[in-house]
Every structure is written in C-alpha cells, then in structure tokens.
Amino acid sequence: MDSKYLVIDKNILPDVFEKVIIAKELLRTGQIKEITEAVKNVGISRSTFYKYKDHVFTLEERSGGKKVTLSFLLSHLQGVLSNVLQLISNNGGNVLTINQDIPINGIANVSITFEEDNLKKSIEELIDEIKDTEGVKKLVLVSME
Known part of the structure; x- marks a missing residue:
C-alpha cells in the first residue's frame, strides 16, 4: 500500500x-x-x-478545494443520471467528467468527477443525499485529491 x-x-x-x-x-x-x-x-x-x-482531519478539511470522484451503479431508468448530476450542481459542485458504461441487466456503471470548492454542504451530506436518490443502487467515494 x-x-x-x-x-x-x-x-x-x-x-x-x-x-x-x-x-x-x-x-x-x-x-x-x-x-x-x-x-x-x-x-x-x-x-x-x-x-x-x-x-x-474530516474529509472536508483534507480535501480543501479539490476534486472528488464518485463511482455509481445506477438503474437504467430515464432521468437517474440527470438527477444525480442536478444534485451535484445544485449543491455547488462543478462536474468535470462523466464516464458511463452501457447498461447491462438494467444497471449502468458510472463515475463522476467534480470540483468541490463551492459545495454548500459537506461531502458526507451530499453523498447521503445522492444515495437516497431513486435509481442509485450503489455509491462509492473513489478519491479526493
């Protein structure tokens, strides 16, 4: 390691x-x-x-205006990815990249990297809110740099 x-x-x-x-x-x-x-x-x-x-440190202290990458398993339903992106944006995150695989068996693997400089809430609160979004099957914090 x-x-x-x-x-x-x-x-x-x-x-x-x-x-x-x-x-x-x-x-x-x-x-x-x-x-x-x-x-x-x-x-x-x-x-x-x-x-x-x-x-x-808390995650916020350590990250200090950096990039966050989240990995998701999302249901292949209309609007799920859009809702996740809207949550990030509405809370002050600036989306940098979106990578999405073709859905298999109704589930798509997605990763999103965004800047968290201007977040209106903590990373933990945002992650919890995204986890509660309909169609989000799994969410993993991959990195903060």
Missing part, C-alpha cells in the same frame, strides 16, 4: 480523535478563541490536542 492516508469509520476509533476535530472546529469558527478553553470544552488535554491536531 503506497498511500499514507486511510479513511476509517470513526466508530472504531477512540473518541479522542473526534474530540480533537471538534476542538479544531470550535477554534476555526471562532466559537471559542483559546486552545485551552477549546480542549477543556471537549474534555481532552492540551498535549493530546497538539499531538493529533495536524494528523486528524
């Missing part, structure tokens, strides 16, 4: 990592001005915060 980054479900990690992210968000948004106050608010030590602050 060449990549030094992993995507891990937070449910299997110690809660300290999520607390570091929450403290960083409190500081970033200005809700809290001082690190001491932020770490006290979330229940971690300053040393823990400093140990992990440069190594724990």
